[in-house]
Amino acid sequence: MSLAVFLKLLHVLTAFWLVSGLVGRGLTLAQAERATDIPRMRSLVTLGGQFERFMVIPASLAVLLFGLLTAWVQGVPLLGFLQGARSNWLLLSLLLYLSTILLVPFIFIPRGKVFEMAFEEASAHGTITTALRTAFADPAVRAAHIYEFAAITIVLILMVTRPF
Numbered sequence: 280m281s282l283a284v285f286l287k288l289l290h291v292l293t294a295f296w297l298v299s300g301l302v303g304r305g306l307t308l309a310q311a312e313r314a315t316d317i318p319r320m321r322s323l324v325t326l327g328g329q330f331e332r333f334m335v336i337p338a339s340l341a342v343l344l345f346g347l348l349t350a351w352v353q354g355v356p357l358l359g360f361l362q363g364a365r366s367n368w369l370l371l372s373l374l375l376y377l378s379t380i381l382l383v384p385f386i387f388i389p390r391g392k393v394f395e396m397a398f399e400e401a402s403a404h405g406t407i408t409t410a411l412r413t414a415f416a417d418p419a420v421r422a423a424h425i426y427e428f429a430a431i432t433i434v435l436i437l438m439v440t441r442p443f
């Protein structure tokens with residue numbers, strides 16, 4: 280097996296790892312949002328955090344690394360027309376993928392802090408509060424998760440079809 284084929288295999292496997300983590304986190308947090316008591320919600324939020332830490336974060340870094348290495352070993356221009364190439368699917372994929380990284384400092388971290396404070400307050404009261412329900416239903420976080428999943432899905436489609 281050549282290095283290029285091996286790297287491509289690792290890239291594809293890490294893409295599966297990333298998508299599995301995104302789906303697992305999404306399903307778990309959807310169940311947590313519907314929980315009717317703090318212990319169940321805590322358990323599900325903890326599980327969602329584990330999907331994030333052990334799947335989404337490391338896989339998102341690994342898939343980018345293996346994708347860049349694969350392109351480099353194969354001599355494929357990453358920047359498409361900016362490098363004089365006729366194919367631009369990789370450039371669009373890279374831009375979409377990198378755009379999801381911006382969600383972390385601008386949406387996920389600040390809104391996560393609000394959620395943590397609401398969760399601590401609700402835990403201290405032993406009941407699910409309005410503030411906690413509101414933090415769970417944050418439209419910016421919901422939109423960011425939808426965008427993240429859609430962007431990754433489009434990147435996968437571009438990776439498989441290479442339409443342009």
